[in-house]
Amino acid sequence: MRSFETIFFDIGDTLVSQGNWVRGATDILDALKSSGVRLGLISNTGNLSRDQLQNHLPGDFRFDSFDDGLVLLSSEVGIEKPHLGIFLLAIQRAGISPWR
Template identity: 60%
Template sequence: MAIEVVFFDIGDTLISKKRWLPGALDCVRAIKEKKIRVGLISNTGNLTRDDLQRLLPEDFDFAIFEEGLTLLSSEVGIEKPNLGIFSLAVQHAGVSPWQTMFVGESLTESLAAQQAGMQAARITDPEADFKALRKSL
């Protein structure tokens, strides 16, 4: 069965230094166009969404991501790579773990997502990796 939900990390996966990484926003939009649900799993310390919004690019909009699939560590009280945040994401998605994917730059976090039963994709070369991800889904 195909991937039904893709969760992205924010920092150094979608965004770096208040800018979208090359291909990131286009990838998110393309995945949504394929009717795949899109969410976030991100470590945010003790920052609120308003605090985060000031640190993110002006065109970053949390509304791009499905509200119930936005898991910020400051809101859920669990940080990656704790398996609990990935399990919670799967629970919120309401599908089997293997129908979900976590996309991030960290090997440790990608392995943790896989331990939770999710598929994982690592972003190490944003432009090429986002292009490959778009084609694979």
């Protein structure tokens, strides 16, 4: 079985859709976290601040559920997907190799 040390998710239509959790998303996040996998986010957020974005997410969505420094919102880092730069920044912050 292949092991992963870090997994990055997108918010929109991956974890959350139309302000609600995608079915099973919280269970998957909990299982990964409890098995020691570091969790991150890479998401295009337009010009919304983190606080403004929070208003569009489920009430129990917490950015601090993800590992420190591994939440990359385009509105904060100034790079949007699919630009390679946001992914390179993510792996740099995670301290991992993209080839592993």
